[in-house]
Amino acid sequence: MSKHDTIHPGLNLGEHHGAAHDKAEIGAFGFWIFLMSDLIIFGLMFALYVTMQNPMGQAGGPGPKELFDLTSALIQTMLLLVSSLSFGLASLALRHHRSRAELTFWLALTLLLGLAFLSFEARDFAAMFAADAGPSRSGFLSAFFGLVPLHGLHVASGCLWLLIMLIQIRTLGLSDLVKSRLLKLGLFWHFLDIVWIGIFSIVYLGGLA
Amino acid sequence: MTPYSSDHRAEVRHYLVGFALALTLTALPFGLVAWGGVARIWVLAIVAGCAIIQTVVHLRYFLHLDLSRQKREDVLLILFSTLILSIMAGGTIWIVFNLAGRM
Numbered sequence: 001m002s003k004h005d006t007i008h009p010g011l012n013l014g015e016h017h018g019a020a021h022d023k024a025e026i027g028a029f030g031f032w033i034f035l036m037s038d039l040i041i042f043g044l045m046f047a048l049y050v051t052m053q054n055p056m057g058q059a060g061g062p063g064p065k066e067l068f069d070l071t072s073a074l075i076q077t078m079l080l081l082v083s084s085l086s087f088g089l090a091s092l093a094l095r096h097h098r099s100r101a102e103l104t105f106w107l108a109l110t111l112l113l114g115l116a117f118l119s120f121e122a123r124d125f126a127a128m129f130a131a132d133a134g135p136s137r138s139g140f141l142s143a144f145f146g147l148v149p150l151h152g153l154h155v156a157s158g159c160l161w162l163l164i165m166l167i168q169i170r171t172l173g174l175s176d177l178v179k180s181r182l183l184k185l186g187l188f189w190h191f192l193d194i195v196w197i198g199i200f201s202i203v204y205l206g207g208l209a
Numbered sequence: 210m211t212p213y214s215s216d217h218r219a220e221v222r223h224y225l226v227g228f229a230l231a232l233t234l235t236a237l238p239f240g241l242v243a244w245g246g247v248a249r250i251w252v253l254a255i256v257a258g259c260a261i262i263q264t265v266v267h268l269r270y271f272l273h274l275d276l277s278r279q280k281r282e283d284v285l286l287i288l289f290s291t292l293i294l295s296i297m298a299g300g301t302i303w304i305v306f307n308l309a310g311r312m
Contacts, residue, residue, distance in 0.1 A: 011273050032283060036290035040297070047298035051305040074239050081231055084271055088224040096217040136226075190271040194264055200235075201260035205242050209252040 011091045011186060013179060020176035024183055031184045035191050038154075042195050045147040046202060052143040053207075061138035064207025067128055071205040075118050077196065080155075083113035084193040091186050094179060100169065107166055110189070114159045121152050144203065151199055154192050161185050232265040262298020 013021040051057070053064075078090035092098075128134070128141075135145035165185060168178050213221075238256040241247060247255075266273040276284060 029283060029286075032286055036286060039290055040294055044301070045292040047301040050302050056308060056309065068241055071241070077235055077239075081228070081235065084231075084267070085224060085228045088227075088271055089221065092217060092220050092224070095220075096214060098217075099211075105250060163269045187272065190267060193271070194267050197260050197263050197267070201238065205238050205244050205256045209242050209249055209256065 011088075011095060011183065013183065014095050016097070017095075017179065020179045021027055023176060024180045027180050028183060028187065031187055035187060038191070039195075042147075042150070042198070045143070045150060046198060049143040049147050049203065052138075052140040057138065057140040057143070059138035059140070061141060062131065062133050063140070064203075066160065067131070067133055068204055068207055069124065069127075070204065072120055072124050073200055075115050077200050079113050079117040079120070080193050080196050083117070084190055086113065087186055087189045088109045091182070094182055102178045103174075104166060104169060107162060111159055111162045111166070114155055114162065118152060118155055118159070121148070121155075125149065133160075148199060148203060151192065151195055154188075154195075158162070158185070158189055158192060161188070221306055223270060230266045230270070231263055234259045234266065 013024060014124060055127070086106050086109045090103055093103040093106055125145075133141055135142045162185065165182055168181070172178050238252075238259045241252050241255055274284075274287070
């Protein structure tokens, strides 16, 4: 295989990045292994959630129709989807050697969208707690609070990682190491959006249908 | 502002196509649930169908997964994880619903 080939799934830096392009290979493959193990955890939380979707699991407590707000779910979905696009545009700015200001702009926009997503999610959880629908209320709610905040926690760590990368771009410049970290963060961010497809389809739309 | 290269513009278009597809596949199930009027079983089937297609769209347009160009082990890793997951998650749901049905 020549070094001009695509070497790993996800956006490649491209051959005009020289050593950084080649070095990204093993790191990106390792990161895919992490993502896939994370996928298994999410998948089993989904399975647990689905098994709790019945009167026994709800234990006389409130169900999806009393608790979930479709508008808020739609807003969160849109925020994450747009943040996926803005991260994609950041990756392209990196790949095509655009100015550091342009890269920083798209990354900062992604960070803001991620934080907006988290604030809407936190607002929903607060409303649920206020309605006495915390995780200890029923098996259904335990499964809900095991699944959806787990995704939120991932988004929060993604935001922290974005913040760290914004600082590293300023302090370390666009070194090979920083580029390779940005590629992995991109994989992580797009992966979280895929997990969210499962959450809005199974939890919110499945619950409100 | 330096002009964008034609490669760059083509790749931005690629992302925008993926974004438009994802937007449509999100709007359709949300609209269906919001406006109702369709039998629940059909709503669930369409939501599930859109979710699967949207996942493929995200993998294709945002994560650049492409069966033809990748190194085999990466694709194998993803396919094998999906297989393991469907056995574990599908098996769990099957067994627990079976038990619930017998209670």
